[in-house]
Amino acid sequence: MSTPTVTSRPEWINVRILRQDGPGQPSYWQRFRVRYEPEMNVISVLQKIAADPRTAEGKPVAPVAWECNCLEEVCGACTMVINGRVRQSCSALIDRLLEENPHEIELQPMSKFPVVRDLVVDRQRLFRALERVKAWIPVDGYYDMGPGPRQSQAAQEAAYPLSKCMSCGCCLEACPQYSRIELVRWEGETDEQFERRKLAAYDRAFLGAHAISQAILFNSHPTGKNNAAERLEALIGPGGIQLCGNAQNCVAVCPKEIPLTRSIGLAGRQTTIYALKKFFDK
Amino acid sequence: MAQQRVMVVGGGLAGLSAAMKLAELGIDVDLMSLTPVKRSHSVCAQGGINSVNDQTRQEGDSEWKHFDDTVYGGDFLQHQPPVKEMAYWGPRIIDLMDRLGVPFNRTAEGFLDRRRFGGTLYKRTAFAGATTGQQLLYALDEQVRRWKGAGKVRMFEYWDFLGPILDEDGVCCGCVGQDLVTMEIRAFPADAVVLATGGCGLIFGRSTMSMSCTGSAVSRAFQLGARYANGEFIQVHPTAIPGADKLRLMSESARGEGGRVWVPRKPQDPRDPREIPEEERYYFLEERYPKYGNLVPRDIATREIFNICVNEGLSVEKDRMCVYLDLTHIPRKELDRKLGGILEIYEKFQGVDPRTTPMKIFPAVHYSMGGLWVDYERTADGGLKIGSPRNHVTNIPGLYAIGECDYQYHGANRLGANSLLSCIFSGLIVAPGIKNWLAAQKKAASERPASLFDQAVRRQQERHDELLRRAPGGENPYLIHQELGDVMTRSATVVRHNAQLREAIQKVQELYERAKRCSLSDTGNWTNQNVVFTKALLDMFPIALTILEGALARDECRGAHYKPEFAMPELKATDPVERRREAEQWCDRFEENTRRWLKTTIAQWIDNRVVLSYEDVDTSLIPPRPRLYGLVGAEVIEQVWRERQARRGQPAGDGKPAEERRPSQQVVRS
Incomplete structure (x- = not known):
């Protein structure tokens, strides 16, 4: 399997997230920039956004809500649609996602369940x-x-x-x-x-x-x-x-x-x- | 009297087995959990669940030996009657789980298959693939869903436990909870509250535990007067995969199959590990323990890996401590055959193939032996009196604790595959005791004056609103959590030094003060994860300080608690007479240490600080004996010890009951 070489690693990761403030509210896209680190997954990207919730333009916003627990792909909590494909965010590795699309990582809540907030669904x-x-x-x-x-x-x-x-x-x-x-x-x-x-x-x-x-x-x-x-x-x-x-x-x-x-x-x-x-x- | 109810907090193995058993006994149950119960941390347990079984019995095994292995592994720090009872229930618990449909692995003939785990000579461990905890949890989840359908159990999933409600006599009569979606805070009158909220790994930042394992629920009971016991005993697993978000377990079998642990001799050698020549690699376990090599006992491996990174500065990476666990010298085919499953986990989460690149691993906080102090009632033959309302009750009447969040079964160190057993066991036995507790009450909690509950809700609402009102620009809770995790991991895990612990206490107190000045990035009242986390963070500090204070005070080595300054010496003399004299001295010192330190640490939170006291341990069934595994001079010490015990007319305590003891079969039917 291919391991990305050091030179191909970006300094920043662009993340585009489909947000929604609550049930029945309109959804909207927001862009974030997170500093790249080796061995990140979507969870660690979301953790970084939670610690410093500002858009790519630097505007402070409410942190992105999402669900997770075990982080070992065995509890089922952190399911979301990542780069158009439904999967767990804990086992979605950033290096792999950047191979799919080097410019951006796109996160959306599952569409078949009512949105509670942002990436959290019921x-x-x-x-x-x-x-x-x-x-x-x-x-x-x-x-x-x-x-x-x-x-x-x-x-x-x-x-x-x-x-x-x-x-x-x-x-x-x-x-x-x-x-x-x-x-x-x-x-x-x-x-x-x-x-x-x-x-x-x-x-x-x-x-x-x-x-x-x-x-x-x-x-x-x-x-x-x-x-x-x-x-x-x-x-x-x-x-x-x-x-x-x-x-x-x-x-x-x-x-x-x-x-x-x-x-x-x-x-x-x-x-x-x-x-x-x-x-x-x- | 109005209908009585019991509130179970936490939906892992312990909470679900309690809920299901309470429902069977005809009691109405509310179950509160941070996550849908099916997503509880119990799913992470892989290995299995222990009990003596038909095969091991014929090889000389017995419930008594399981009991003995458990207290020996725990360095004798646990009260023996509950442990004995658990060992005797083991076979029946596995039978029950089998009946509930757990797909345990089978032998060719169709019996339950067993594997061998650490700390025993027998194949006691039943397992369901590599996800035994998940499978046990699902079976219990299904039963509780059945009771929910029957109207006997009400579920409150996505609710946070904010604290018990105590009446003027200090009796627990319910709890306050917060809806994690609507942020509504409300009281739940309950005639008993059972905490089954698991471990507190998040106090160490990252651990092998799930994100819900903050210890906050336990801390909220602790801050209202519940005692916390043996907090300093934290199990650290030697090999975990360091991740940016979590430390995932890497099974010991990787070393069992020939995996070699090493670091580059040159600190933080930037070369690809495969290009570092053999002579520039430091196989530190093999060099320091030529006899055992990479398969030294778990605690030694943990200490050595920690030491090489922290004290010797030889971590592979500068910013993140880790060593290599190298399997690349083993043929790929052999690896796939023997280690397929666990290598896939590494590959899935690290994106690196461990068959061609050495794995990077580091010890990780894994389990808390300590927890809320709970009582038990002993029978004359040293078992538990089933049905006693004292079993698993904290020092607050009506408030119970079971599973990892109590301290009762594992002493100073837990044996592998015993945690699943203790969780289900404590859940099952707490129920008949609560039934009797309810029967003794004159008034139902729901008939108490509303003011009692309103007041408790108001206090929590004020705390919540005050956090939301904070002006921006204060401390960042996530960064403080990282700092807390760093301090705790550095000072209170594998190797402990008093100077370092004193420094850590000061640092954690400073962090606590800073945490009180946190401001929130989300001030809304809808699914506000920011405020929930901040509250959990604030509540981590009393438990963090309990761990540190307990560790500082305990000047000895016992189980997972290791202070090199107080380690027992190895024998040095080669002359037999002199060696014998040294062994005598060793045993004198061991006895003195047992007198001084074979005691439960009890912590209380009084005036916003930790106050410690100590309680004797019931070791009346198996007398404490030295743990000598791997120690130089072990044979002579053992000889001396046996002679001493014989002189006193006491058993040497080598796993055989002194006289034939009657198994406590008759007390188990609840």
Whole structure:
């Protein structure tokens, strides 16, 4: 792999960020200049901007808001659109980005979720989808009941990649069928009423590849399959698997290389059999 | 009585296991977290989780040995009953996680696979690929989501814990939180509050910890009277990848597979490392420890790497301390086969191929053994009384602490793959105790006078508003944080000297004063990360001072706390009689040191300063014995020690129970 030579390293990095002060506010571009240092990533660039929030022209501005936590590409928090491609900002190395475009690094919030502020988006719908497909093992409880069911190496090797999904949202950002839902609060609406209306809207909309894949993960578990029917109900209900257009963008952008299209294929098969069975069992 | 509720703060392994167990016991739970709980720092744990298992048992292992390894590894600084209980729960906790769907690696026959970790002779560690912490966390996250759907758990994600609320009797009856999006500050009445807020790595600037590990929640409880114990015990991992934003762990297996640690003999030699000839390289571990070479014990490797950069000025880079960890002499094919996964991490984050270019690594702050002081109730046979409301309660009634933010299980040094166990264990056992605490209350927190909660909110609102009103041009919180991290890393990590610690205390106090004059670059009231960080920074100082004061006062070497001035000597004499006499003296000194220093450091925050006191440690189950690994003369010292213990009719404490002790099986059902 190529390592940039010392001479090609610039003194300054130009960063263009799509900003937004809050929900419903207009978005606007702002340019920043950050002094280049070796081994930087997008996080360290944003940290430098936070420490000295001034535009490229030197005008003091409010610092750029963004989300991050583990900085090891395992928590999923810092997802954003970098140079036009959705990915984690911790593993987006500046040297690599400058190879893509030596003049500028461009940061935008994910477009499929409501913007909270600047690069921070509200991914509640993503987590809500996990609730819809009952992505858990329905154990009786947490008392000592001995070991779980014995499983083969092959089963573990099939489950582990699916279980590495960190709910980052890349697959949803890339999906043409997943469109943004952003509700505006009505006048006089209480917190609870607004929340209920929001969840109802999320529950009618497309689940997304991540949730379909989790449904398959739990349907394949010896205990998890006990409530496979409930998960399949969610998959054939409103916003279910029928909305998948098979664009296969999800699998292309997944940072953990999860075989999402394989999960979707399996989900298609399981739901078909389930629907037929349901029809004949009537 | 109105419905009682419990507030759990923090959604890592400890917080989630507590929330899930409380819900199972029929208790309503609120869970407050800085991040969506699925993004908590527990995801960073890679290696695995320890317990005795069917295979090791047949090789002579037992719960007792796991217990013994843990207290020996921790240099005997932990109270033994909770540790013993944890070791006995280990197999059941792994069974539970297995039932919850954690994709643990399997053997060909379908059993859980195990690997061996440091500090033990047995393959106790269950693992799920290289992301065991992530997988355990996800299983618990899924269960809590299930309880949320059932209406038993309410989630408050993106909320910052601003402090406990205490009534006139000093009993905790809720907490104040701040919404990180709307910046709303509100009170949460709660009949018990459980802190599960993890470590405090950010006090050291950069560490292997996540950005949420500021220690601010713990500090806010500390400043209101909670005691903090053993703060000076901070684990530093020898090999991490220095990054501009974070220090990422590089597994020890790189050295296990033949990796060599070196620096150029010429300070900051500007040449490409591959062009520096062999004789101009200083393989300092191999030269100084010919027997162990690059595989010296973890604490020694950490100290030597630190020493070569800080005291000898031989860091590879001038502005950033690091040494080379070189794998380039090993064939690429072999590297890919044995170390593929970890080399990919290096490549991904450094953009450099470690198969052809030596890695640059440096020790990094990794774990805090110290934390909030918590109580426990002991059974006659030396276990924990499950269901006791004393288990894991801080000195503030109703305020509990579990996971990395308590001090209970790891003593002076934590054993690898024990942290995941202690987090889940403390989460599970705190629940039945809280249930009994709630049953003993006469009034629900929500029935307390509103003025109690309003007052607490007002205090926090005033602090918040005052920060936003500051005139521009004051100190910059991010730069002060960097300075704090530099001072702490230099003086309170690997090697500690009293003069340096005294200087650091003064410097940190100055920084604290300067931090109080910070002004903000964002004065708005919407997702204001600037003010949240500034508050967290201010709250880092009481804990930073606790670490420094504790380290200054403790004039000895124990576990991760190393002061060369007080190190135990090696034996020098070659004459057997003289050597024996030296060993006797060594043991005398060891005993004297144990009498003086085998004590828990207790810190309190009184009148804006740290006040230290000491508490005896319950070592009634396994008597303390010298840790001799790698010491010259170890055999003679061990001989002398055994004879002494035999004379006193005490076990030498080599991992075997003195008499057959009854395992505490019957107390575990909660």
